[in-house]
Amino acid sequence: MKSIQKPIVIVGAGFAGMTFALNLKKLNPSIPIIVVDSETNFIFKPLMYEVLSKEIRSWEATPKFANIFSDVGITFLRNCLTKISFKENILEFSDDLKLSYQYLVICTGSIPNSFLIKGVDENCYFFNDFHDLEELNSFLQKSQETASHNKLFIVGGGPSGIELACKIKDIFVDKFEINVVEKSNEILNKNKIFNREQAEKALEKRKIKVLLNSTVKEVSETKITISSEVGITSLDKDLVIWTAGVKPNLSYLETDEITKKFGRILVNKNLQVESYKNCFAIGDISVIEGMEDLPITAQVAMQEGNHLANNLQLLIQGKDPSPFEFQDNGEMISLGIGEASISGLGVTLSGKLAFEARRLIYAAKLPDITESLKSASSWIFQKKSIFKKFLKKDNSD
Protein backbone atom coordinates (compact mmCIF):
# COMPACT_ATOMS: atom_id res chain seq x y z
CA MET A 1 0.00 0.00 0.00
CA LYS A 2 1.35 3.41 -1.02
CA SER A 3 1.16 6.12 1.62
CA ILE A 4 -0.76 9.33 0.96
CA GLN A 5 1.29 12.42 1.87
CA LYS A 6 -1.07 15.10 0.65
CA PRO A 7 -4.88 14.98 0.44
CA ILE A 8 -7.07 13.86 -2.40
CA VAL A 9 -8.77 17.06 -3.52
CA ILE A 10 -12.14 17.04 -5.26
CA VAL A 11 -13.31 20.24 -6.90
CA GLY A 12 -17.07 20.29 -7.53
CA ALA A 13 -19.42 18.38 -5.25
CA GLY A 14 -22.27 17.68 -7.63
CA PHE A 15 -23.40 14.21 -8.65
CA ALA A 16 -19.94 13.06 -9.76
CA GLY A 17 -17.85 14.62 -6.96
CA MET A 18 -20.26 13.76 -4.17
CA THR A 19 -20.58 10.12 -5.25
CA PHE A 20 -16.82 9.80 -5.62
CA ALA A 21 -16.01 11.35 -2.23
CA LEU A 22 -18.57 9.35 -0.23
CA ASN A 23 -17.68 6.04 -1.89
CA LEU A 24 -13.94 6.50 -1.51
CA LYS A 25 -14.37 7.36 2.17
CA LYS A 26 -16.39 4.16 2.60
CA LEU A 27 -13.64 2.10 0.93
CA ASN A 28 -10.80 3.80 2.79
CA PRO A 29 -11.97 5.56 5.98
CA SER A 30 -8.52 6.88 6.95
CA ILE A 31 -7.79 8.61 3.66
CA PRO A 32 -7.54 12.44 3.81
CA ILE A 33 -10.16 13.96 1.47
CA ILE A 34 -10.87 17.65 0.88
CA VAL A 35 -13.96 18.60 -1.12
CA VAL A 36 -14.20 22.14 -2.49
CA ASP A 37 -17.31 23.71 -4.01
CA SER A 38 -18.18 27.31 -4.82
CA GLU A 39 -21.68 26.81 -3.40
CA THR A 40 -22.90 25.95 0.10
CA ASN A 41 -25.58 23.47 -0.97
CA PHE A 42 -25.82 20.40 -3.15
CA ILE A 43 -28.51 20.65 -5.85
CA PHE A 44 -30.46 17.58 -6.83
CA LYS A 45 -31.10 19.01 -10.32
CA PRO A 46 -33.65 16.41 -11.56
CA LEU A 47 -35.97 17.59 -8.77
CA MET A 48 -35.77 21.31 -9.64
CA TYR A 49 -39.11 21.08 -11.51
CA GLU A 50 -40.82 19.78 -8.36
CA VAL A 51 -39.33 22.67 -6.36
CA LEU A 52 -40.78 25.11 -8.92
CA SER A 53 -44.22 23.50 -8.61
CA LYS A 54 -43.86 23.30 -4.80
CA GLU A 55 -44.41 19.53 -4.90
CA ILE A 56 -41.32 19.37 -2.73
CA ARG A 57 -39.75 22.06 -0.57
CA SER A 58 -36.52 23.64 -1.79
CA TRP A 59 -34.47 22.51 1.21
CA GLU A 60 -35.39 18.90 0.47
CA ALA A 61 -33.58 19.08 -2.87
CA THR A 62 -30.68 21.22 -1.66
CA PRO A 63 -29.01 19.82 1.47
CA LYS A 64 -25.97 21.64 2.90
CA PHE A 65 -22.55 20.28 1.90
CA ALA A 66 -21.16 20.97 5.37
CA ASN A 67 -23.74 18.65 6.97
CA ILE A 68 -23.27 15.88 4.41
CA PHE A 69 -19.47 15.81 4.62
CA SER A 70 -18.93 16.47 8.31
CA ASP A 71 -21.11 13.41 9.08
CA VAL A 72 -18.56 11.15 7.37
CA GLY A 73 -15.28 12.88 8.26
CA ILE A 74 -14.59 14.62 4.93
CA THR A 75 -13.28 18.21 5.01
CA PHE A 76 -15.45 20.66 3.06
CA LEU A 77 -14.26 24.08 1.88
CA ARG A 78 -16.43 26.63 0.16
CA ASN A 79 -14.25 28.24 -2.48
CA CYS A 80 -14.07 28.84 -6.21
CA LEU A 81 -11.26 27.24 -8.21
CA THR A 82 -9.50 29.77 -10.46
CA LYS A 83 -6.34 27.98 -11.61
CA ILE A 84 -4.65 24.57 -11.71
CA SER A 85 -0.86 24.28 -11.92
CA PHE A 86 -0.74 20.68 -13.10
CA LYS A 87 3.06 20.39 -13.03
CA GLU A 88 3.34 21.63 -9.44
CA ASN A 89 0.13 19.91 -8.24
CA ILE A 90 -1.25 23.18 -6.90
CA LEU A 91 -4.74 24.64 -7.00
CA GLU A 92 -5.52 28.36 -6.68
CA PHE A 93 -8.81 29.75 -5.44
CA SER A 94 -10.67 33.06 -5.71
CA ASP A 95 -9.63 34.18 -2.20
CA ASP A 96 -5.91 33.52 -3.01
CA LEU A 97 -5.87 30.22 -1.09
CA LYS A 98 -3.45 27.68 -2.54
CA LEU A 99 -3.87 23.96 -2.01
CA SER A 100 -1.53 21.17 -3.01
CA TYR A 101 -2.78 17.69 -3.82
CA GLN A 102 -1.56 14.18 -4.33
CA TYR A 103 -4.56 13.23 -6.47
CA LEU A 104 -6.98 15.69 -8.05
CA VAL A 105 -10.55 15.00 -9.16
CA ILE A 106 -12.24 17.79 -11.11
CA CYS A 107 -15.98 17.68 -11.67
CA THR A 108 -17.29 21.22 -12.02
CA GLY A 109 -20.32 20.37 -14.17
CA SER A 110 -22.00 22.38 -16.93
CA ILE A 111 -23.24 25.89 -17.53
CA PRO A 112 -25.82 27.03 -20.10
CA ASN A 113 -24.54 27.46 -23.65
CA SER A 114 -26.03 30.42 -25.50
CA PHE A 115 -23.97 29.60 -28.63
CA LEU A 116 -23.16 33.35 -28.85
CA ILE A 117 -26.66 34.02 -30.21
CA LYS A 118 -27.46 37.71 -29.99
CA GLY A 119 -29.42 38.75 -26.91
CA VAL A 120 -29.66 35.30 -25.29
CA ASP A 121 -27.44 36.01 -22.27
CA GLU A 122 -29.13 39.36 -21.62
CA ASN A 123 -32.79 38.55 -22.35
CA CYS A 124 -33.38 34.89 -21.46
CA TYR A 125 -33.96 33.00 -18.24
CA PHE A 126 -32.05 29.74 -17.64
CA PHE A 127 -32.80 26.62 -15.61
CA ASN A 128 -29.46 25.10 -14.72
CA ASP A 129 -28.94 25.80 -11.04
CA PHE A 130 -30.70 27.05 -7.96
CA HIS A 131 -30.06 30.73 -8.70
CA ASP A 132 -31.74 30.28 -12.10
CA LEU A 133 -34.67 28.55 -10.42
CA GLU A 134 -35.14 31.40 -7.94
CA GLU A 135 -34.96 34.08 -10.65
CA LEU A 136 -37.41 32.25 -12.88
CA ASN A 137 -39.77 31.55 -10.00
CA SER A 138 -39.81 35.19 -8.98
CA PHE A 139 -40.58 36.30 -12.56
CA LEU A 140 -43.37 33.71 -12.88
CA GLN A 141 -44.90 34.72 -9.57
CA LYS A 142 -44.88 38.42 -10.59
CA SER A 143 -46.56 37.50 -13.88
CA GLN A 144 -49.48 36.15 -11.83
CA GLU A 145 -50.54 39.75 -11.27
CA THR A 146 -50.65 40.64 -14.97
CA ALA A 147 -53.05 39.61 -17.72
CA SER A 148 -53.41 35.99 -18.87
CA HIS A 149 -51.85 34.45 -22.00
CA ASN A 150 -48.38 35.89 -21.54
CA LYS A 151 -46.25 34.65 -24.38
CA LEU A 152 -43.68 32.19 -23.10
CA PHE A 153 -41.07 30.57 -25.36
CA ILE A 154 -38.98 27.66 -24.13
CA VAL A 155 -35.99 27.14 -26.41
CA GLY A 156 -34.83 23.52 -26.61
CA GLY A 157 -37.00 20.42 -26.98
CA GLY A 158 -34.76 18.22 -24.82
CA PRO A 159 -35.78 16.87 -21.40
CA SER A 160 -35.32 20.21 -19.57
CA GLY A 161 -37.46 22.15 -22.05
CA ILE A 162 -40.26 19.58 -22.15
CA GLU A 163 -40.35 18.96 -18.39
CA LEU A 164 -40.38 22.69 -17.72
CA ALA A 165 -43.14 23.37 -20.28
CA CYS A 166 -45.47 20.73 -18.78
CA LYS A 167 -44.78 21.82 -15.22
CA ILE A 168 -45.33 25.54 -15.90
CA LYS A 169 -48.58 24.80 -17.75
CA ASP A 170 -49.87 22.76 -14.80
CA ILE A 171 -48.86 25.39 -12.24
CA PHE A 172 -50.12 28.47 -14.05
CA VAL A 173 -52.87 26.96 -16.26
CA ASP A 174 -53.85 29.71 -18.76
CA LYS A 175 -51.48 32.38 -17.51
CA PHE A 176 -48.99 31.51 -20.25
CA GLU A 177 -49.31 30.60 -23.89
CA ILE A 178 -46.38 28.18 -24.11
CA ASN A 179 -44.30 27.50 -27.24
CA VAL A 180 -41.40 25.06 -27.33
CA VAL A 181 -38.84 25.93 -30.02
CA GLU A 182 -36.75 23.00 -31.28
CA LYS A 183 -34.21 23.14 -34.08
CA SER A 184 -34.44 19.46 -35.12
CA ASN A 185 -37.48 17.68 -36.52
CA GLU A 186 -38.61 16.08 -33.24
CA ILE A 187 -38.56 16.68 -29.50
CA LEU A 188 -36.44 14.51 -27.16
CA ASN A 189 -34.40 13.31 -30.15
CA LYS A 190 -31.76 11.66 -27.95
CA ASN A 191 -34.25 10.01 -25.61
CA LYS A 192 -36.10 6.69 -25.49
CA ILE A 193 -38.97 6.35 -27.98
CA PHE A 194 -41.49 5.49 -25.25
CA ASN A 195 -40.66 8.65 -23.30
CA ARG A 196 -40.83 10.74 -26.47
CA GLU A 197 -44.30 9.40 -27.29
CA GLN A 198 -45.53 10.06 -23.75
CA ALA A 199 -44.07 13.57 -23.88
CA GLU A 200 -45.81 14.30 -27.20
CA LYS A 201 -49.13 13.23 -25.65
CA ALA A 202 -48.46 15.35 -22.54
CA LEU A 203 -47.73 18.44 -24.66
CA GLU A 204 -50.81 17.91 -26.81
CA LYS A 205 -53.06 17.43 -23.78
CA ARG A 206 -51.79 20.74 -22.36
CA LYS A 207 -52.11 22.56 -25.72
CA ILE A 208 -48.41 23.44 -25.67
CA LYS A 209 -47.31 24.45 -29.15
CA VAL A 210 -44.12 22.87 -30.54
CA LEU A 211 -42.22 24.71 -33.29
CA LEU A 212 -39.97 22.09 -34.95
CA ASN A 213 -37.14 22.76 -37.44
CA SER A 214 -36.94 26.23 -35.89
CA THR A 215 -33.74 28.00 -34.89
CA VAL A 216 -33.56 31.09 -32.66
CA LYS A 217 -31.57 33.87 -34.32
CA GLU A 218 -31.95 36.65 -31.76
CA VAL A 219 -33.74 37.52 -28.53
CA SER A 220 -34.42 41.17 -27.72
CA GLU A 221 -36.26 42.71 -24.75
CA THR A 222 -39.62 42.31 -26.47
CA LYS A 223 -39.16 39.91 -29.41
CA ILE A 224 -37.82 36.50 -30.31
CA THR A 225 -36.59 35.99 -33.89
CA ILE A 226 -36.94 32.48 -35.27
CA SER A 227 -35.76 31.02 -38.55
CA SER A 228 -37.84 28.12 -39.92
CA GLU A 229 -39.06 26.58 -43.19
CA VAL A 230 -41.37 29.58 -43.66
CA GLY A 231 -38.56 32.12 -43.32
CA ILE A 232 -37.48 34.46 -40.54
CA THR A 233 -40.19 35.60 -38.11
CA SER A 234 -40.02 38.04 -35.19
CA LEU A 235 -42.62 37.27 -32.54
CA ASP A 236 -43.67 39.21 -29.43
CA LYS A 237 -42.55 37.57 -26.22
CA ASP A 238 -43.01 38.10 -22.51
CA LEU A 239 -40.55 35.46 -21.39
CA VAL A 240 -37.93 33.22 -23.01
CA ILE A 241 -36.40 30.30 -21.09
CA TRP A 242 -33.21 28.98 -22.68
CA THR A 243 -32.65 25.22 -22.28
CA ALA A 244 -31.01 24.66 -25.68
CA GLY A 245 -27.67 23.35 -24.52
CA VAL A 246 -24.90 23.27 -21.96
CA LYS A 247 -21.13 23.57 -22.08
CA PRO A 248 -18.50 22.40 -19.60
CA ASN A 249 -17.73 24.76 -16.72
CA LEU A 250 -13.96 25.06 -17.19
CA SER A 251 -13.18 28.77 -16.68
CA TYR A 252 -10.16 27.88 -14.50
CA LEU A 253 -8.35 25.99 -17.29
CA GLU A 254 -5.80 27.76 -19.43
CA THR A 255 -6.10 27.18 -23.19
CA ASP A 256 -4.56 23.97 -24.51
CA GLU A 257 -3.22 23.00 -21.09
CA ILE A 258 -4.74 19.56 -21.41
CA THR A 259 -6.37 17.73 -24.32
CA LYS A 260 -10.05 18.41 -24.93
CA LYS A 261 -12.69 16.94 -27.21
CA PHE A 262 -15.98 18.70 -27.94
CA GLY A 263 -14.78 21.34 -25.46
CA ARG A 264 -14.68 18.74 -22.65
CA ILE A 265 -11.62 17.29 -20.94
CA LEU A 266 -10.55 14.10 -22.68
CA VAL A 267 -9.87 11.25 -20.23
CA ASN A 268 -8.82 7.66 -20.81
CA LYS A 269 -11.05 4.71 -19.87
CA ASN A 270 -9.65 4.81 -16.31
CA LEU A 271 -11.05 8.38 -16.15
CA GLN A 272 -7.50 9.74 -15.98
CA VAL A 273 -6.16 12.83 -17.72
CA GLU A 274 -3.53 11.19 -19.98
CA SER A 275 -0.83 13.85 -19.52
CA TYR A 276 -1.21 14.08 -15.71
CA LYS A 277 -2.00 10.62 -14.38
CA ASN A 278 -2.74 11.83 -10.82
CA CYS A 279 -5.60 13.97 -12.22
CA PHE A 280 -9.07 12.74 -13.05
CA ALA A 281 -12.05 14.47 -14.65
CA ILE A 282 -15.57 13.07 -14.27
CA GLY A 283 -19.18 14.10 -14.86
CA ASP A 284 -20.35 16.71 -17.37
CA ILE A 285 -16.90 18.29 -17.87
CA SER A 286 -15.26 15.23 -19.37
CA VAL A 287 -15.50 12.89 -22.31
CA ILE A 288 -14.06 9.37 -22.26
CA GLU A 289 -11.87 8.30 -25.18
CA GLY A 290 -13.91 5.86 -27.31
CA MET A 291 -17.16 6.56 -25.36
CA GLU A 292 -17.97 9.95 -26.86
CA ASP A 293 -21.69 9.18 -27.18
CA LEU A 294 -22.40 8.85 -23.46
CA PRO A 295 -25.22 11.19 -22.43
CA ILE A 296 -24.48 14.19 -20.21
CA THR A 297 -26.53 13.04 -17.23
CA ALA A 298 -26.48 12.53 -13.49
CA GLN A 299 -26.68 8.78 -14.11
CA VAL A 300 -23.36 8.83 -15.99
CA ALA A 301 -21.79 11.25 -13.48
CA MET A 302 -22.71 9.01 -10.52
CA GLN A 303 -21.49 5.83 -12.20
CA GLU A 304 -18.20 7.56 -13.02
CA GLY A 305 -17.88 8.81 -9.42
CA ASN A 306 -18.49 5.33 -8.10
CA HIS A 307 -16.06 3.71 -10.55
CA LEU A 308 -13.33 6.24 -9.88
CA ALA A 309 -13.57 5.63 -6.13
CA ASN A 310 -12.82 1.94 -6.77
CA ASN A 311 -10.02 2.82 -9.21
CA LEU A 312 -8.31 5.25 -6.87
CA GLN A 313 -8.43 2.71 -4.07
CA LEU A 314 -6.73 0.23 -6.47
CA LEU A 315 -4.08 2.81 -7.38
CA ILE A 316 -3.39 3.57 -3.73
CA GLN A 317 -2.95 -0.17 -3.14
CA GLY A 318 -0.43 -0.24 -6.00
CA LYS A 319 -2.81 -2.18 -8.27
CA ASP A 320 -3.93 -1.46 -11.84
CA PRO A 321 -7.14 0.55 -12.33
CA SER A 322 -9.99 -0.92 -14.40
CA PRO A 323 -11.72 0.63 -17.44
CA PHE A 324 -15.08 2.36 -16.94
CA GLU A 325 -18.18 0.68 -18.35
CA PHE A 326 -21.54 2.41 -18.54
CA GLN A 327 -24.68 0.58 -17.58
CA ASP A 328 -27.80 2.15 -19.08
CA ASN A 329 -30.39 1.99 -16.33
CA GLY A 330 -33.04 3.79 -18.36
CA GLU A 331 -34.41 7.29 -18.09
CA MET A 332 -37.21 9.08 -16.33
CA ILE A 333 -38.87 12.37 -17.21
CA SER A 334 -41.50 14.31 -15.32
CA LEU A 335 -44.48 15.39 -17.42
CA GLY A 336 -46.40 17.93 -15.38
CA ILE A 337 -47.72 17.83 -11.84
CA GLY A 338 -48.16 14.23 -10.70
CA GLU A 339 -47.20 12.64 -14.03
CA ALA A 340 -44.02 11.14 -15.47
CA SER A 341 -42.68 8.61 -17.95
CA ILE A 342 -40.08 5.91 -17.31
CA SER A 343 -38.34 3.69 -19.82
CA GLY A 344 -35.50 1.28 -19.18
CA LEU A 345 -34.41 -2.17 -18.03
CA GLY A 346 -37.28 -3.66 -19.97
CA VAL A 347 -39.88 -1.63 -18.09
CA THR A 348 -42.04 1.22 -19.40
CA LEU A 349 -44.42 3.14 -17.20
CA SER A 350 -46.29 6.41 -17.58
CA GLY A 351 -48.77 8.66 -15.76
CA LYS A 352 -49.32 8.87 -12.02
CA LEU A 353 -47.71 5.52 -11.20
CA ALA A 354 -44.57 6.56 -13.08
CA PHE A 355 -44.53 9.84 -11.17
CA GLU A 356 -44.59 8.03 -7.81
CA ALA A 357 -41.99 5.51 -9.03
CA ARG A 358 -39.70 8.31 -10.23
CA ARG A 359 -39.79 10.02 -6.85
CA LEU A 360 -39.23 6.75 -5.09
CA ILE A 361 -36.30 5.79 -7.31
CA TYR A 362 -34.66 9.17 -6.63
CA ALA A 363 -35.31 8.76 -2.93
CA ALA A 364 -33.70 5.31 -3.05
CA LYS A 365 -30.61 6.86 -4.64
CA LEU A 366 -30.43 9.67 -2.14
CA PRO A 367 -28.89 7.64 0.70
CA ASP A 368 -25.80 7.38 -1.52
CA ILE A 369 -25.84 11.12 -1.65
CA THR A 370 -27.19 12.20 1.69
CA GLU A 371 -28.90 10.72 4.70
CA SER A 372 -30.42 14.09 5.57
CA LEU A 373 -32.34 14.24 2.32
CA LYS A 374 -33.51 10.67 2.81
CA SER A 375 -35.11 11.51 6.14
CA ALA A 376 -36.55 14.75 4.81
CA SER A 377 -38.25 12.81 2.06
CA SER A 378 -39.34 9.97 4.31
CA TRP A 379 -42.93 10.28 3.10
CA ILE A 380 -41.80 8.90 -0.24
CA PHE A 381 -40.72 5.68 1.44
CA GLN A 382 -44.24 4.91 2.63
CA LYS A 383 -45.00 3.47 -0.79
CA LYS A 384 -41.73 1.61 -1.09
CA SER A 385 -43.24 -1.88 -1.16
CA ILE A 386 -45.19 -1.15 -4.36
CA PHE A 387 -42.00 -0.36 -6.22
CA LYS A 388 -39.65 -3.05 -4.94
CA LYS A 389 -39.25 -4.42 -8.46
CA PHE A 390 -38.10 -1.07 -9.81
CA LEU A 391 -35.75 -0.37 -6.95
CA LYS A 392 -34.03 -3.72 -7.26
CA LYS A 393 -33.35 -3.10 -10.94
CA ASP A 394 -32.44 0.54 -10.67
CA ASN A 395 -30.12 0.29 -7.69
CA SER A 396 -27.44 -1.36 -9.73
CA ASP A 397 -25.69 1.88 -10.72
Ligand SMILES: Cc1cc2nc3c(=O)[nH]c(=O)nc-3n(C[C@H](O)[C@H](O)[C@H](O)COP(=O)(O)OP(=O)(O)OC[C@H]3O[C@@H](n4cnc5c(N)ncnc54)[C@H](O)[C@@H]3O)c2cc1C
Ligand atom coordinates in the same frame (compact mmCIF):
# COMPACT_ATOMS: atom_id res chain seq x y z
C1 LIG B 1 -32.96 21.05 -14.57
C2 LIG B 1 -32.11 19.83 -14.78
C3 LIG B 1 -32.69 18.57 -14.72
C4 LIG B 1 -31.91 17.43 -14.92
N1 LIG B 1 -32.53 16.22 -14.85
C5 LIG B 1 -31.77 15.09 -14.99
C6 LIG B 1 -32.38 13.81 -14.88
O1 LIG B 1 -33.59 13.68 -14.70
N2 LIG B 1 -31.58 12.71 -14.99
C7 LIG B 1 -30.23 12.82 -15.20
O2 LIG B 1 -29.54 11.78 -15.25
N3 LIG B 1 -29.63 14.02 -15.32
C8 LIG B 1 -30.36 15.17 -15.23
N4 LIG B 1 -29.77 16.41 -15.37
C9 LIG B 1 -28.33 16.49 -15.68
C10 LIG B 1 -27.51 16.31 -14.41
O3 LIG B 1 -27.98 17.15 -13.39
C11 LIG B 1 -26.03 16.59 -14.69
O4 LIG B 1 -25.61 15.75 -15.73
C12 LIG B 1 -25.23 16.32 -13.42
O5 LIG B 1 -25.56 17.27 -12.43
C13 LIG B 1 -23.73 16.36 -13.73
O6 LIG B 1 -23.03 16.11 -12.56
P1 LIG B 1 -21.63 16.83 -12.30
O7 LIG B 1 -21.14 16.32 -11.00
O8 LIG B 1 -20.78 16.71 -13.49
O9 LIG B 1 -21.99 18.39 -12.20
P2 LIG B 1 -22.94 19.14 -11.16
O10 LIG B 1 -23.88 18.22 -10.52
O11 LIG B 1 -23.49 20.31 -11.92
O12 LIG B 1 -21.92 19.67 -10.06
C14 LIG B 1 -20.89 20.59 -10.35
C15 LIG B 1 -20.46 21.23 -9.03
O13 LIG B 1 -19.26 21.98 -9.27
C16 LIG B 1 -19.31 23.21 -8.56
N5 LIG B 1 -18.39 24.15 -9.22
C17 LIG B 1 -18.49 24.64 -10.48
N6 LIG B 1 -17.44 25.44 -10.76
C18 LIG B 1 -16.65 25.45 -9.65
C19 LIG B 1 -15.41 26.11 -9.33
N7 LIG B 1 -14.75 26.88 -10.21
N8 LIG B 1 -14.90 25.92 -8.09
C20 LIG B 1 -15.54 25.14 -7.18
N9 LIG B 1 -16.71 24.50 -7.44
C21 LIG B 1 -17.25 24.64 -8.66
C22 LIG B 1 -20.78 23.59 -8.64
O14 LIG B 1 -21.15 24.50 -7.61
C23 LIG B 1 -21.49 22.23 -8.49
O15 LIG B 1 -21.78 21.92 -7.15
C24 LIG B 1 -30.53 17.57 -15.18
C25 LIG B 1 -29.93 18.84 -15.24
C26 LIG B 1 -30.72 19.96 -15.06
C27 LIG B 1 -30.07 21.34 -15.12
